[in-house]
Amino acid sequence: MRYSQLFGKTSKSVPADAESVNAKFLTQGGFVSKQMAGVYNFLPLGLRVLSKIQKIIREEMNDMGGQEILMPALTQEESYLTTGRESMEILFKTEIVGGGKAMLNPTHEEVVTPLVQSHAFSYRDLPMAVYQIQNKFRNEPRAKSGLLRGREFNMKDMYSFHLDEADLNKFYDQAIASYFRIYERLGLGKSQVVLTYASGGSFSRYSHEFQAISEVGEDTIFLCKKCNIAVNKEIIDEHNFCPSCESVDLTPSKAIEVGNIFKLRTRFSEAFKFNYQDKDGKNNLVEMGCYGMGPSRVMGTLVEIFHDEKGIIWPTAVAPFDVHLISLGKENDEVTAAAEKLYSTLKEQEIDVLFDDRGNSSAGEKLNDADLIGIPVRILLSKKTLAQNGAEFKRRNEKSSKIIALGEVVQNIRG
Ligand code: ATP
Numbered sequence: 001m002r003y004s005q006l007f008g009k010t011s012k013s014v015p016a017d018a019e020s021v022n023a024k025f026l027t028q029g030g031f032v033s034k035q036m037a038g039v040y041n042f043l044p045l046g047l048r049v050l051s052k053i054q055k056i057i058r059e060e061m062n063d064m065g066g067q068e069i070l071m072p073a074l075t076q077e078e079s080y081l082t083t084g085r086e087s088m089e090i091l092f093k094t095e096i097v098g099g100g101k102a103m104l105n106p107t108h109e110e111v112v113t114p115l116v117q118s119h120a121f122s123y124r125d126l127p128m129a130v131y132q133i134q135n136k137f138r139n140e141p142r143a144k145s146g147l148l149r150g151r152e153f154n155m156k157d158m159y160s161f162h163l164d165e166a167d168l169n170k171f172y173d174q175a176i177a178s179y180f181r182i183y184e185r186l187g188l189g190k191s192q193v194v195l196t197y198a199s200g201g202s203f204s205r206y207s208h209e210f211q212a213i214s215e216v217g218e219d220t221i222f223l224c225k226k227c228n229i230a231v232n233k234e235i236i237d238e239h240n241f242c243p244s245c246e247s248v249d250l251t252p253s254k255a256i257e258v259g260n261i262f263k264l265r266t267r268f269s270e271a272f273k274f275n276y277q278d279k280d281g282k283n284n285l286v287e288m289g290c291y292g293m294g295p296s297r298v299m300g301t302l303v304e305i306f307h308d309e310k311g312i313i314w315p316t317a318v319a320p321f322d323v324h325l326i327s328l329g330k331e332n333d334e335v336t337a338a339a340e341k342l343y344s345t346l347k348e349q350e351i352d353v354l355f356d357d358r359g360n361s362s363a364g365e366k367l368n369d370a371d372l373i374g375i376p377v378r379i380l381l382s383k384k385t386l387a388q389n390g391a392e393f394k395r396r397n398e399k400s401s402k403i404i405a406l407g408e409v410v411q412n413i414r415g
Pocket residue numbers: 107138140147148149150151153154155257258259260261292293294295296297298
């Protein structure tokens with residue numbers, strides 16, 4: 001991709017209401033553009049990152065046996081009346097022309113339960129799990145931390161359906177392992193995302209959150225450093241010890257909730273009378289679990305965790321491009337010719353390149369933009385490097401650069 005043609009350029013001016021680092025860098029870098037508080041446009045650079053995050057999540061969900069579906073964003077009020085959740089404060093409600101009300105789904109239990117019910121009739125159809133990646137709508141009272149808390153935001157939500165609690169428990173444990181694989185692939189290791197015991201709401205004793213340690217997080221967790229397990233502040237009164245080793249030596253820490261899984265048990269199957277007939281012809285309620293993760297919040301979280309004063313430092317797996325190629329050439333000079341040639345070579349090698357081919361920008365501007373955008377590898381061609389028949393190679397997460405031979409650029413990128 002040629003930077004000169006990219007829709008969504010960098011901007012020097014700090015957005016007046018960019019209250020958080022992720023909002024600031026993502027907006028200035030040309031990744032997103034704010035529509036209103038908590039609602040964002042994703043521009044080409046931002047959509048590339050979001051799609052990579054979604055792809056990793058999708059692969060791991062498929063690996064667990066989840067089947068991808070797409071449910072509607074809009075649902076008739078009756079479904080919420082059935083579960084008694086029609087007065088939830090976060091619901092966006094709307095009138096239907098001709099009568100009736102509809103809701104913009106903040107979560108999809110009210111849609112998925114009757115959906116699966118209408119297609120699963122006997123014990124032979126269970127267990128099963130479906131998931132989707134879709135935008136959710138929540139009338140959040142405070143939407144002011146960029147992608148961290150949206151009113152319209154992206155969520156992966158999986159729902160599992162089981163014959164009994166034991167089978168639910170087994171799947172639930174697999175989901176925990178799968179979530180950690182996802183975070184790991186996204187660049188967040190076990191010291192950065194912590195399994196946290198949280199309130200189970202009206203459904204069960206606990207739910208489990210995946211909390212990314214960060215000063216800007218809204219949540220406070222109490223961390224057992226030995227087990228790397230935490231307890232959310234919301235339940236610390238009833239559970240002030242490590243759920244694993246029972247130590248009471250817990251350290252408070254700020255964190256961002258990047259995932260949340262629940263054993264719903266029969267909360268929704270009961271409301272919709274979702275029974276299955278067992279081998280003996282007896283009716284039982286289906287046991288359910290739900291597994292949420294917010295790709296857009298994850299994207300904001302990665303920026304909060306991986307940045308310096310100059311800009312974003314994307315983990316390789318989600319970077320919008322593999323390489324940021326900068327040409328300091330002038331129109332028709334040898335530097336421009338060499339950069340064009342290298343751009344073609346990299347594309348032929350199927351390396352994703354953002355090529356800063358702008359003729360009218362200064363070197364300083366180009367280098368600052370590269371730091372702001374945060375692509376893992378920067379390759380620069382100038383008169384100086386060409387004099388050595390080489391290119392300057394620099395990783396975004398390292399201070400030093402080096403000159404490498406033009407013929408060895410591909411090798412160095414892959415290395
Ligand atoms: P929170 O406690 O932060 O309000 P929640 O517990 O209501 O979130 P869930 O309903 O469990 O969240 O949603 C699953 C996942 O969706 C969360 O773990 C988070 O990653 C993401 N998410 C939830 N609310 C938002 C939001 N307003 N903006 C962006 N992502 C969100």
